[in-house]
Amino acid sequence: MPELTDMNYVREVMNRHGFQTSKALGHNFLINPSVCPKMAELGNAKTGFGILEIGTGIGVLTKELAKRADKVVAVELDEKLFPILDETLAEFDNIKIIHGDALKYDLHTLIQEEFQGMETAVCANLPYYITSPLIMKLLEDRLPVKTITVMVQKEAGQRLCAPVGSRESGAVTVAVAYYGKAVKLFDVSRGSFLPAPNVDSVVMQIERYPENIWNVQDEALFFRMVKIGFSQRRKQLSGVLAGGMGISKADMKEIFNQAEIAPSVRIEALTMPELVRLSNAVSNKINQT
Numbered sequence: 001m002p003e004l005t006d007m008n009y010v011r012e013v014m015n016r017h018g019f020q021t022s023k024a025l026g027h028n029f030l031i032n033p034s035v036c037p038k039m040a041e042l043g044n045a046k047t048g049f050g051i052l053e054i055g056t057g058i059g060v061l062t063k064e065l066a067k068r069a070d071k072v073v074a075v076e077l078d079e080k081l082f083p084i085l086d087e088t089l090a091e092f093d094n095i096k097i098i099h100g101d102a103l104k105y106d107l108h109t110l111i112q113e114e115f116q117g118m119e120t121a122v123c124a125n126l127p128y129y130i131t132s133p134l135i136m137k138l139l140e141d142r143l144p145v146k147t148i149t150v151m152v153q154k155e156a157g158q159r160l161c162a163p164v165g166s167r168e169s170g171a172v173t174v175a176v177a178y179y180g181k182a183v184k185l186f187d188v189s190r191g192s193f194l195p196a197p198n199v200d201s202v203v204m205q206i207e208r209y210p211e212n213i214w215n216v217q218d219e220a221l222f223f224r225m226v227k228i229g230f231s232q233r234r235k236q237l238s239g240v241l242a243g244g245m246g247i248s249k250a251d252m253k254e255i256f257n258q259a260e261i262a263p264s265v266r267i268e269a270l271t272m273p274e275l276v277r278l279s280n281a282v283s284n285k286i287n288q289t
C-alpha cells in the first residue's frame with residue numbers, strides 16, 4: 001500500500017477518482033510524513049482508546065490513529081472522499097466513517113454509542129474555515145474525552161492558549177479555560193500540505209479538567225453571555241449585555257454591582273473568576289424576576 005504522504009500517489013488517487021480539492025471545504029491534505037504519527041501518538045491514540053476524528057481528507061491521519069487506537073470514528077462532510085477512503089483505508093477494520101457535518105452532529109451521543117468501554121479523545125486536522133465554531137462546539141457539548149488534539153492555523157492556536165483577560169483572548173479562549181488547559185504541541189509549516197495554505201499551522205492540545213472547577217450556576221447562560229460580550233469586544237460590557245440579553249439597563253447596573261465589576265469594563269479585560277461572578281449575578285437576577 002503506497003504511503004498517503006507520497007505526493008505522486010495522492011495526486012494519482014485523486015485523479016483516478018476525478019476528485020478536486022475545494023477551498024470552500026477547507027481541503028488541505030497533510031503530506032509531511034512526520035506530522036500524523038506524532039499527532040496520533042501525542043493525541044492519545046493507543047490501546048484502550050477510541051478516537052473521534054473530524055474531517056478525514058484522504059485518510060492520512062485516520063490511518064495513523066487506526067494503527068494505534070482500538071477504534072476510530074470520523075465525521076466527514078464531503079461525500080466525494082468516500083470512494084477514495086474505501087481504497088486508502090481498506091486494510092483497517094477498526095475505522096468507521098460517518099457522512100455528516102461535524103458542526104451539526106450530536107457528537108456526545110456518537111461517542112457514547114461508538115466507544116463503549118474505552119477511554120476517548122478527539123484528534124483532528126480541522127477544516128480551518130470553521131475552527132472556532134467547531135472548537136466551541138467540542139467544548140460546549142462537554143464531550144467525555146480526555147484530550148482534544150487539533151491542528152489549527154497559528155493565529156487560532158495563539159487565541160486558544162491566550163490568558164483570559166488579555167487582548168488576544170476571545171470567546172473560544174474562555175471556553176477552553178472553562179473546560180481545561182490548552183498547550184501548544186508543535187508547529188507545522190504551510191509546505192506540509194497539499195494544496196499549501198497561505199499560513200502556518202500548529203498542533204494544540206486541550207486537556208480537560210477531570211471535573212468542573214468553576215461554580216457557574218447556568219452553563220448555557222455563561223456561554224451565551226461570553227459570546228454576546230465578545231461580539232462587541234471593544235464596547236462597554238454592561239451596554240452590550242443589556243442589549244444582547246434583553247435585560248434593562250437598571251437591572252444590568254444592579255447585576256454589575258452585585259458582581260463587583262465596573263459597568264464600563266470591556267469583556268476582554270475580565271478574568272475567569274470575574275466572568276463567572278458576572279454570569280451568576282445575571283442568573284440570580286433572571287431567577288428573581
Ligand code: SAH
Nearest residue numbers: 028029030055056057077078101102125127
Ligand atoms: N485530516 C486530513 C484532512 C484535513 S482537510 C488531513 O490532515 O489531510 C479538512 C477536512 O475536513 C476535509 O476532508 C473536509 O472535507 C472536511 N470537512 C470540512 N468541513 C467539514 C464539516 N463541517 N464536518 C466534517 N468534515 C468537514
